[in-house]
Amino acid sequence: ELKVEQNPLFLSMQEGKNYTIYCNYSTTSDRLYWYRQDPGKSLESLFVLLSNGAVKQEGRLMASLDTKARLSTLHITAAVHDLSATYFCAVVKETSGSRLTFGEGTQLTVNP
Amino acid sequence: GAVVSQHPSWVICKSGTSVKIECRSLDFQATTMFWYRQFPKQSLMLMATSNEGSKATYEQGVEKDKFLINHASLTLSTLTVTSAHPEDSSFYICSAQKGPPDTQYFGPGTRLTVL
Numbered sequence: 055e056l057k058v059e060q061n062p063l064f065l066s067m068q069e070g071k072n073y074t075i076y077c078n079y080s081t082t083s084d085r086l087y088w089y090r091q092d093p094g095k096s097l098e099s100l101f102v103l104l105s106n107g108a109v110k111q112e113g114r115l116m117a118s119l120d121t122k123a124r125l126s127t128l129h130i131t132a133a134v135h136d137l138s139a140t141y142f143c144a145v146v147k148e149t150s151g152s153r154l155t156f157g158e159g160t161q162l163t164v165n166p
Numbered sequence: 167g168a169v170v171s172q173h174p175s176w177v178i179c180k181s182g183t184s185v186k187i188e189c190r191s192l193d194f195q196a197t198t199m200f201w202y203r204q205f206p207k208q209s210l211m212l213m214a215t216s217n218e219g220s221k222a223t224y225e226q227g228v229e230k231d232k233f234l235i236n237h238a239s240l241t242l243s244t245l246t247v248t249s250a251h252p253e254d255s256s257f258y259i260c261s262a263q264k265g266p267p268d269t270q271y272f273g274p275g276t277r278l279t280v281l
Contacts, residue, residue, distance in 0.1 A: 085267065096259050097210075097272040104267055142209065152198065152268045156209045 056081050056147045060157035068165050070132050075160045077126040077143035085146045086126050087154070088117050090139045097142065100128075133164045167193050170262045172273035179250055180281055186246045187276045189260030195240035196262035200270060201233075204257045216243040250280040 057080040067073050077086070085104055089097040101110045103119035103126060110117050114137065116129045126143055140161045144154040169192040179185050189199055197218045202210040214235050215223040222235035232254075234246040243262075247254055257277050261270035 087269070089272075094277075096275040097261075099269060099271065102267060102269055146268075151215070152263055152270070153212060153215060154200070154210075154270060155212075158209050 056083075056145060056155045058143060058145050058155050058157040060141075060143060060160050062160060063158055064161050064163075066163045066165060067130075067133055069134055072132065073130050075128040075130070075141060075162075077128070077145075077157050079124050079126075079143075079145045079155075081124075081147055083121070083124070083145045083147060086119055087144045087146075088115075088126070088128055089142045089144065091142065091159070092139050100141075130162075135164050135166060138162055138164045168262075168264050168269075168271040169193050170260065170271050170273040172258075172260055172276050174276060175274065176277040176279070178279045178281065181251050182249055184246055184248045185250055185278060186244055187258055187260075187278075189243045189245070189262070189273050191241045191262040191264075191271075194262070194264050196264060197240060198263040199237060199243040200261045200263070201235060201243075201245050202259045202261070204259060204275075206257075210259060213245075247278065250278070252280045254278065255280045 059078045061076045088100040101117040106121040108119045114131045119126045140159045142159045143157045171190045173188045199216040201213045204210045213228045216235045216237040218237045224230045237243040259275045260273045
């Protein structure tokens with residue numbers, strides 16, 4: 055059974071600071087995704103990571119993937135209040151088609 | 167683009183009634199759509215995979231007779247919660263797959279409250 059674990063689950067940080075959210079998964083995976091969810095809203099796709107060493111950046115967010123360690127990171131640079139949301143990683147298990155298994159989510163609060 | 171809509175956005179119904187939720191891909195065709203449910207402060211749990219023109223594949227523990235899924239066209243999948251009960255109250259989110267690479271695009275969600 056594929057398990058996806060995020061750390062931390064809750065994160066409160068000040069504007070301007072940097073931080074990293076970690077996503078570990080238990081079995082070999084084809085693809086890893088990062089999503090953002092605002093309260094009461096659905097999911098917004100942030101990144102899709104397809105191969106070992108993949109790195110993608112959009113604004114203050116950067117995601118990377120290490121398939122050997124079964125680890126992905128979402129790095130936040132110089133956080134701003136607008137980044138406050140819940141962030142989910144999700145993994146597609148090899149041979150499962152495209153079924154996603156989600157991590158627990160990291161609730162991020164950026165304080166002024 | 168890859169826009170997915172859901173209807174209704176929220177619904178309140180009485181216990182014992184059935185509720186239908188629609189999921190549409192607006193600007194692309196999707197042979198595969200997915201249905202998730204999300205309880206407050208929790209992650210998304212996959213309920214079923216909906217394939218156009220064939221029966222849905224349900225995840226373990228999901229009652230197929232209670233959660234009826236129909237994927238009648240390449241742009242529409244429906245989820246019907248039959249004989250709804252208060253414990254079915256949840257946020258239901260659909261996604262439609264587009265690729266390559268295969269990426270799921272999520273609808274805005276439907277909040278169901280069963281009284």
